[in-house]
Amino acid sequence: MEDFLIRAFVGGLGVAAVAGPFGTFVVWRRLAYFGDTLAHSALLGVALGFLFQLNLTVAVFVVCQAVALFLFLLQRQKGLGGDTILGILAHSTLSLGLVTVVFLQGVRIDLMAYLFGDILAVTRGDLVWIFAGGAVALIALVVIWQPLLSLTVHEDLARVEGIPADRIKWLFTALLALVVAILMKIVGLILVTALLIIPAAAARRLARSPEAMALWASVLGGIAVGAGLALSLYYDTPAGPSIVIAATAIFLLTLALPRSAEGG
Amino acid sequence: MNDVHQKELLRISEVCLHFNGRTILDGVDLTLQAGEIVTIIGPNGAGKTTLLRVALGLLSPTRGTVKKREGLRIGYMPQRLQIDSTFPLSVRRFLSLAASSKGENVAEILSETGAQALIDSPLSGLSGGELQRVLLARALLRRPDLLVLDEPAQGLDVHGQMELFQLMSEIRRKRGCAILLVSHDLHLVMASTDRVICLNRHICCTGTPAVVSRDPAYLKLFGPLAAQNLAVYTHDTQHRHPR
Numbered sequence: 001m002e003d004f005l006i007r008a009f010v011g012g013l014g015v016a017a018v019a020g021p022f023g024t025f026v027v028w029r030r031l032a033y034f035g036d037t038l039a040h041s042a043l044l045g046v047a048l049g050f051l052f053q054l055n056l057t058v059a060v061f062v063v064c065q066a067v068a069l070f071l072f073l074l075q076r077q078k079g080l081g082g083d084t085i086l087g088i089l090a091h092s093t094l095s096l097g098l099v100t101v102v103f104l105q106g107v108r109i110d111l112m113a114y115l116f117g118d119i120l121a122v123t124r125g126d127l128v129w130i131f132a133g134g135a136v137a138l139i140a141l142v143v144i145w146q147p148l149l150s151l152t153v154h155e156d157l158a159r160v161e162g163i164p165a166d167r168i169k170w171l172f173t174a175l176l177a178l179v180v181a182i183l184m185k186i187v188g189l190i191l192v193t194a195l196l197i198i199p200a201a202a203a204r205r206l207a208r209s210p211e212a213m214a215l216w217a218s219v220l221g222g223i224a225v226g227a228g229l230a231l232s233l234y235y236d237t238p239a240g241p242s243i244v245i246a247a248t249a250i251f252l253l254t255l256a257l258p259r260s261a262e263g264g
Numbered sequence: 265m266n267d268v269h270q271k272e273l274l275r276i277s278e279v280c281l282h283f284n285g286r287t288i289l290d291g292v293d294l295t296l297q298a299g300e301i302v303t304i305i306g307p308n309g310a311g312k313t314t315l316l317r318v319a320l321g322l323l324s325p326t327r328g329t330v331k332k333r334e335g336l337r338i339g340y341m342p343q344r345l346q347i348d349s350t351f352p353l354s355v356r357r358f359l360s361l362a363a364s365s366k367g368e369n370v371a372e373i374l375s376e377t378g379a380q381a382l383i384d385s386p387l388s389g390l391s392g393g394e395l396q397r398v399l400l401a402r403a404l405l406r407r408p409d410l411l412v413l414d415e416p417a418q419g420l421d422v423h424g425q426m427e428l429f430q431l432m433s434e435i436r437r438k439r440g441c442a443i444l445l446v447s448h449d450l451h452l453v454m455a456s457t458d459r460v461i462c463l464n465r466h467i468c469c470t471g472t473p474a475v476v477s478r479d480p481a482y483l484k485l486f487g488p489l490a491a492q493n494l495a496v497y498t499h500d501t502q503h504r505h506p507r
Contacts, residue, residue: 027350028348028350030348149361150361153345153347153351153353153358154342154345156317156320156322156342157340157402159321159322160320160321160322160338160340160412161340161406200350201350207352208352208354209352209354209357210351210352210353210357212352213352
């Protein structure tokens with residue numbers, strides 16, 4: 001097999017492993033639109049990264065963090081419609097990113113690669129980001145797993161029981177920003193949310209516990225990456241969208257599973 | 265240490281809460297002694313749940329103070345649980361999420377609240393009454409000195425409500441914990457409460473259920489219909505159907 005294909009496959013599997021557990025929380029906590037907003041703001045990170053000659057993954061991570069912090073503070077000021085704020089931020093940061101890119105002189109940016117990903121161009125450096133960053137994100141998620149589950153079931157109840165809700169929520173958001181920066185390398189910022197939520201949704205009927213659902217999401221994501229890459233290879237289709245189509249096909253297949261498999 | 269002081273679990277003094285220019289609570293005082301059952305009643309929008317959230321420390325009052333006895337353990341039973349249907353969580357796992365539940369046996373607690381058969385059921389498939397019992401079990405897992413229940417009877421039929429309040433009295437008798445609950449209906453809780461606080465942003469009247477039910481402030485708030493309902497209910501206590 002060609003080197004670039006091996007890198008693509010390995011990188012894709014790494015991304016799927018990270019996306020699984022985070023995606024289940026995105027589904028349970030209904031953060032799909034929030035993830036979308038983080039991903040859209042990533043383009044601004046890319047533009048600023050070029051502008052100040054920073055490592056692009058770091059720049060994306062920093063901008064996603066800033067947006068996440070801004071949202072976190074806004075949401076504490078109750079009375080503002082959550083999805084309206086998300087919509088404003090998502091599209092204004094995406095537009096700001098697109099406009100900033102135009103002003104960059106002397107740099108040619110392959111916009112499509114950032115919007116839809118370029119898994120076949122994954123470098124060794126990208127793999128290091130995917131595996132090192134992914135490992136940090138997953139380990140941190142394991143550490144906050146129980147309190148985060150508790151918060152997700154009922155926030156007030158968790159608070160009364162002494163869980164530092166704001167700190168845990170903030171940490172999860174920060175980790176999600178890191179995950180978005182990593183996922184973007186494979187599927188691009190437009191499809192980041194798809195890689196988070198589709199495998200997680202597909203895992204629902206296979207799992208009887210939160211942990212099983214997270215693991216299944218990783219496994220199904222990995223299968224989608226393999227199938228998507230194969231599709232891309234044989235039919236010369238764009239890899240990122242092919243992976244998302246494969247994930248969606250898996251999701252549709254799980255719908256055919258008997259509902260009795262849905263346990264507690 | 266002062267014995268009288270030790271018996272006081274919670275003291276809320278002159279609490280005011282404003283939100284978006286509206287006054288939700290206005291100069292509310294409330295003390296809770298160990299082992300007593302206190303019910304907050306009031307019409308919709310009276311600030312009952314807000315007062316409960318202030319007592320729990322979930323909301324900071326605009327003015328006034330909330331003092332808790334040192335090391336007070338609170339068990340909280342929320343009004344409802346909105347759990348995403350994609351969240352695969354069994355009753356057993358839900359209960360194990362209760363922080364500091366060591367030493368308490370999940371199955372034993374469930375049988376105390378009459379929900380032992382549900383231990384392996386998915387949480388998202390429970391009926392209203394079943395969920396109440398599971399939520400109560402979760403609150404008890406913390407061996408609370410004080411149980412806080414937000415509209416525990418909501419969504420239950422009359423029979424279920426009576427069972428729940430009987431269970432509540434039994435828990436107090438066995439565990440000696442104090443109970444603070446919210447209800448919008450006095451006649452439901454008459455038999456099982458020591459003290460009633462009638463709230464409509466400020467405290468209208470307070471005392472034993474019998475005293476409050478005749479208080480002019482209570483009658484004004486709930487209208488003469490309330491008194492009528494009460495009479496009907498008192499007449500009807502012994503009437504029960506076998507399941």
